[in-house]
Amino acid sequence: MQVSQDLTRVAAVAAAIRQRIAGRTLAPGARIPSVRGFAAAMGVSKSTVVEAYDRLVAEGAIVSRPGSGFYVAGAARPLTLAAIGPRLxxxxxxxxxxxxxxxxxxxxxxxxxxWLPPAWLPDEALRRALRGLARGEAADLLDYDEPLGHAPLRGLLARRLHDQGIPAGPDRIVLTASATQALDLIARLLLEPGDTVLVDDPCYFNFRALLQAHRAKVVGVPWTPAGPDLDAFAASLRAHGPRFYLTNSALQNPTGATMSAATAHRVLRLAEAHDALIVEDALFDDLEPDPSPRLAALDGLDRVIHIGSFSKTLSAAVRCGHVALRAEWVDRLVDLKLATSFGSGRLSANLVHRFLADGSYRxxxxxxxxxxxxxxxxxxxxxxxxxxxxxxxxxxxxxxxxxxxxxxxxxxxxxxxxxxxxxxxxxxxxxxxxxxxxxxxxxxxxxxxxxxxxxxxxxxxxxxxxxxxxxxxxxxxx
Amino acid sequence: MQVSQDLTRVAAVAAAIRQRIAGRTLAPGARIPSVRGFAAAMGVSKSTVVEAYDRLVAEGAIVSRPGSGFYVAGAARPLTLAAIGPRLxxxxxxxxxxxxxxxxxxxxxxxxxxWLPPAWLPDEALRRALRGLARGEAADLLDYDEPLGHAPLRGLLARRLHDQGIPAGPDRIVLTASATQALDLIARLLLEPGDTVLVDDPCYFNFRALLQAHRAKVVGVPWTPAGPDLDAFAASLRAHGPRFYLTNSALQNPTGATMSAATAHRVLRLAEAHDALIVEDALFDDLEPDPSPRLAALDGLDRVIHIGSFSKTLSAAVRCGHVALRAEWVDRLVDLKLATSFGSGRLSANLVHRFLADGSYRxxxxxxxxxxxxxxxxxxxxxxxxxxxxxxxxxxxxxxxxxxxxxxxxxxxxxxxxxxxxxxxxxxxxxxxxxxxxxxxxxxxxxxxxxxxxxxxxxxxxxxxxxxxxxxxxxxxx
Missing domain, CATH: 3.90.1150.10 (Aspartate Aminotransferase, domain 1)
Incomplete structure (x- = not known):
């Protein structure tokens, strides 16, 4: 198995090009070194370089222009999406x-x-909720929602959070179109361009895309089976003074690991010492066999902002997320929600409420x-x-x-x-x-x-x- | 009627304070001059100043702290929402x-x-669509939508736009949660902080809130019964080099005026000469007694981006907007949509499609x-x-x-x-x-x-x- 245990020469050539693209030595649209020149520079055969370039083309990192050579992908797009970061x-x-x-x-x-296959989701309960809605009040079908979002659903969510030890009354809960939109609003509320955010490495890929769209500097903290590596977490807090740390504390995406109680306690202590906030994305909490310690519960929802949705356990077609946060931040978050999406969906919130209230969810x-x-x-x-x-x-x-x-x-x-x-x-x-x-x-x-x-x-x-x-x-x- | 034809002294005092707040001479949280001192400075009675301050308190511009005096509102909020602009x-x-x-x-x-009262909206048609959905395919109820959004609705929208002379195929249409979210994504796509955007003066208030959340510089162009004042529009293009001009060309909000064909033509010529884009919010187009010239149609959807939704004519509870734009921008807009909201709602899009397809809309x-x-x-x-x-x-x-x-x-x-x-x-x-x-x-x-x-x-x-x-x-x- 020697063959597969070393980096092959093709892989080494490809990695060298990727590194130059990542480091912007080769910017989007730049011409890649010629096959002949790069083969000489790397001390490999031309066919090795050709195969490496073919691999990079297949990956989308570079493009071939017949008769002209190879170029870094991404420059043909006319408008800068630099905010999303380099398309390595x-x-x-x-x-x-x-x-x-x-x-x-x-x-x-x-x-x-x-996400789950549709066949695993509660199809019949959702159809029942839809039929109920079709017989329900006209305003629920036709009118805008109140600024914080459908009050009955916020009341129900407050009771759920209370059961998890999270002290959020309905007035501290804001409904959004999704957990992703909740995070987007938090980023709008908290971040200035250039602010640093800590994420787990590895973490849900969309965290990076979203934070980079906010022009945040994203710094990774190695993730261990018990949560973030605490030494690295402390060092990152010291070195970068991040605005917040974003994590899934339970059944983390992608690893499935859950933060231990001891780690959660230390994370909160360190965040407090460095005046960093924590955003806890609880998207998978309902899939836990038994509840793990919520950062928002340990902290009393002071330094921690808690977000979630039912897109993983009810329906991804019904867009409805939520965020629970400090009382004094609610108004500003709602202003931002109105300014940028004019409110969450009353019909979706109503459906989720009907579904959760009908007792079959547990x-x-x-x-x-x-x-x-x-x-x-x-x-x-x-x-x-x-x-x-x-x-x-x-x-x-x-x-x-x-x-x-x-x-x-x-x-x-x-x-x-x-x-x-x-x-x-x-x-x-x-x-x-x-x-x-x-x-x-x-x-x-x-x-x-x-x-x-x-x-x-x-x-x-x-x-x-x-x-x-x-x-x-x-x-x-x- | 002399009484009501002059600025009263109370109004003058209030205006003087407002101006200082607007000019940041009085920053949020700053103490307002004492009643006695300001009365002397303005040459009015103390009771005049008291009444003016009371009026400013009622308006929310300043707050009274018993025993301490009056302060500019807004500083108690712990997190800067400076992006939304001064809360004058x-x-x-x-x-x-x-x-x-x-x-x-x-x-x-x-x-x-x-918006319309619920009693004016097509309640029964929407209930019919809901019942249809409750009998429909599971994926439409449970699964994420495709990145651009529900293809049948995009196809139907493409035909509608074609009928208006706007050459957008389904692949140039992206569904969003609302027209507001469509504009938000366009701002993410096009704007760097500090870029200038032209809006009509007056215009829909949320345009200002949204653009300021993007840290754009917002410049107003006086709006006339035939559209923007063309001299002022040209001068603003020259002076500010705006990234885009945002307008409702038909039944403008708040004035109800519609841009004339001659003005629309000049607006496009001027925008082209100064390399500015145009974002046309067509939210009220379906309420026109006869169609007025669409900027997107005159332009062929090249320099113009066209957005809309059915929240005014179908339901505000069902969140679904759309944007039609240049083919080469679609991919980036969709990436931004996924990064910041993980997609529009399949259930909402399906409802809108069922409603529009059932023939009763016209x-x-x-x-x-x-x-x-x-x-x-x-x-x-x-x-x-x-x-x-x-x-x-x-x-x-x-x-x-x-x-x-x-x-x-x-x-x-x-x-x-x-x-x-x-x-x-x-x-x-x-x-x-x-x-x-x-x-x-x-x-x-x-x-x-x-x-x-x-x-x-x-x-x-x-x-x-x-x-x-x-x-x-x-x-x-x-």
Whole structure:
């Protein structure tokens, strides 16, 4: 297995180009060094450079202009999206997984996506809520919502949060179109361009895309099975004076790890010492087998802002999120919500309220958690048979974070799988430091079809053979 | 009527304080000059200053701290919302009307609001669409939408735009949560902090709030009955090099005026000469009795970006807007949409599509336009009887922009009416130059109740008497 244990020459050439693009030595639109010149500079054959460039083209990092050479991708776009950051490489672009999974047609398998299959969701309860709405009050169907959002839903959410030890009355809860919009409003409220935000490394890829759209400086803190690495967290607080730290404390995306109580306590102490806020995205909390310590509960919702939605457990088609925060921030957040979206949706909020109020949610969650636990075990066994190792076995939730055998690049494997209509989620889309190149995130609920693993195996084998082929002539030459 | 034709001393004192707040001579949280000191400085009685300060307190511009004096409002809020601009005065804050109308309880009349009463909206058609959805495909209820948004609705919108001469295929249309979110995404796409945007003066108040949240410099162009004042528009293009000009070309909010074909042509020529883009918010187009020239149609959707929604004619509870733009900008706009809201709502888009596809929309619009025309005539007559003069008689739509008799301040009249549970829309919330202090915007569909005019009359009389009372002692003294 020597072949797959070293960086191959092709991979080394590709990495050198990627690094220049990342460091802006090669800006978007810039011409890439010629094959001949770069082969001489790197001390490799021209065919090695050609293969590396082909790989970068396939990844979307560079484009070939026939008769002219290779160029860094991204410059043809007329308007600066510099705010979203450099498009280093479409394969590890933070939005690559979103676009691929959202655009996937009916025949495509999506173990890389971030949500449950429709068949796992409470279809009949939602239809019941829709029929109730169709017989309900006209204003709920036709009128704008109040500025904070549908009061009955805020009341119900306040009771749920209270049960979790989070002291948010209905007046401290603001409804939004989604948890993502909640985070967007928080960023508008708290950030000036150039402010620093700490995120976990790895973390949900959209955190990076969103924060970069706010022109924030995003700094990663290595994530461990018990939460953020506390030494690194403290050092980042000292070095960067971040405005806030953004995390999923329970069933973290992508790793499935949950912050321990001791770590949560230390995180709060450190944040307080450095006057940093914390934004806790509780998107997966309802999938926990038993509740872990909420940062917002430990803190009393003072330094911590708590966001969530039901898009993972009820419906992603019904857009409704929420944020709970300090009372004195509510008015400003609501002003920003009105200014930039003119309010959340009354119809969606009403549907979510009808659904949560009908009593079936708790039973449905019990069944869902059991089903996810079965799928987690099955997925881990199937991945193990292919030589992938889970980083840890999560307590629950959707995600299993697993490492490919050494020498395999998850982005390349994902590209090969995509050609066979399977969307995988390669690790580096989640990693600010680009240090998760061997990992893939598996959604266990979307991995039931054995075809997922057949395609994965072929993609891994294809990539091993490709690197072996590449290595052979290099050995002959050297 | 001498009493109401001059600026009263109270109004002059209040204006002097407002000006200092606006000019930041008095920053948020700053202490206002003492009553005694300011009376001496202004050469008026202490009671005049007391009354002026009381008025500013009622408007929300300043706050009274018992035993301590008066302070500029806004500093108690811990986090800067400087991006939203100075809160000169809660009565003319761009979001004042939104908050008042959205928060209004059941017994409150809302001639100042910007939407139709639920009873005017197509309640039964929407219930039919909901019942259809409740019997429809699971994915439409449960799954995320595709990145651009529900393809059947984009197809239908493309046909509608084509009928208006706007060449947008479905692939150039992106669905959003609202027209406001469409504008927000455009601002994210096009603006760097400090860029200039031209708006009409007066214009929809939320344009200012939204653009200021993007840290744009907002410059007003005087609006005439035929569109923007072309000399001022050209001068602003030369002086400020704006990124784009934002306008409602048809049935403008708040004036109801429509841009003439000749003006539209000149606006496009001037924008081209100065390389400015145009964002056309077509929110009220479906209320036109006959179609006026669309900027996006004249231009071929090259320099013009076209946005709209059905929140005014179908439902404000169903959040769904759209934007049509240059093909090469679509991808970046969609990336921004995913990064900041993770997609528009599939359920809402599906409802709008079912509604538009069922064929009743055109008939409903015919009836709605006739009903609005009747309400427009009735409202104009009732206002005329109270001495208010329409700026022009609009061709259609919701709004009548009418001037109070000289000497009356619309913000003060609105505050008095609010105490009697009638929400009015005072002119300066729409005016960047704060030059519409005598105007009120009336929503003719929300002005059917004679109580609106009874309360308006009392508020006007109360204000006339107050200014007369204030003036009397001044006359004695002088």
């Amino acid at each position: 490489d479409r394969a590890v672009d933070p939005l690559w997984v979103s676009r691929q999974t959202l655009e996937a047609g009916a025949g495509v398998l999506k173990p890389g996506c971030g 039973r449905y969650l019990d069944g869902l958690r059991a089903r996810l636990a079965d799928a987690m075990g099955l997925t881990a066994r199937r991945l193990g048979a292919l030589g992938l190792r889970p980083w840890l076995m999560p307590r629950g939730g959707l995600f299993l974070w697993a490492a490919l055998p050494a020498g395999l690049d998850a982005a390349v494997v994902a590209r090969r799988a995509l050609a066979e209509s399977v969307v995988l989620a390669p690790g580096n889309v989640f990693s600010l430091s680009q240090s998760a190149g061997r990992f893939l995130r598996f959604n266990v609920a979307q991995s039931a079809d054995p075809q997922v693993f057949a395609v994965l195996e072929r993609a891994m084998e294809g990539e091993m053979h490709a690197t072996a082929r590449e290595r052979a002539p290099a050995q002959v030459r050297s | 005065d809660r009565a003319v804050d761009p979001l004042w009307v939104s908050r008042q109308t959205l928060e209004a309880g059941a017994g409150v009349l809302k001639p100042g609001c910007g 008939r409903y619009l015919d009836g709605l336009r006739a009903r609005l025309a009747d309400a427009m005539g009735l409202t104009a007559r009732r206002l005329g009887a109270l001495g208010l003069r329409p700026w022009l008689m609009p061709r259609g739509g919701l709004f009548l922009w009418a001037a109070l008799p000289a000497g009356l301040d619309a913000a003060v009249v609105a505050r008095r009416a609010l105490a009697e549970s009638v929400v009015l829309a005072p002119g300066n919330v729409f005016s960047l130059s704060q030059s519409a202090g005598r105007f009120l915007r009336f929503n003719v569909a929300q002005s059917a109740d004679p109580q609106v005019f009874a309360v308006l009359e009392r508020a006007m009389e109360g204000e006339m008497h107050a200014t007369a009372r204030e003036r009397a002692p001044a006359q004695v003294r002088s």
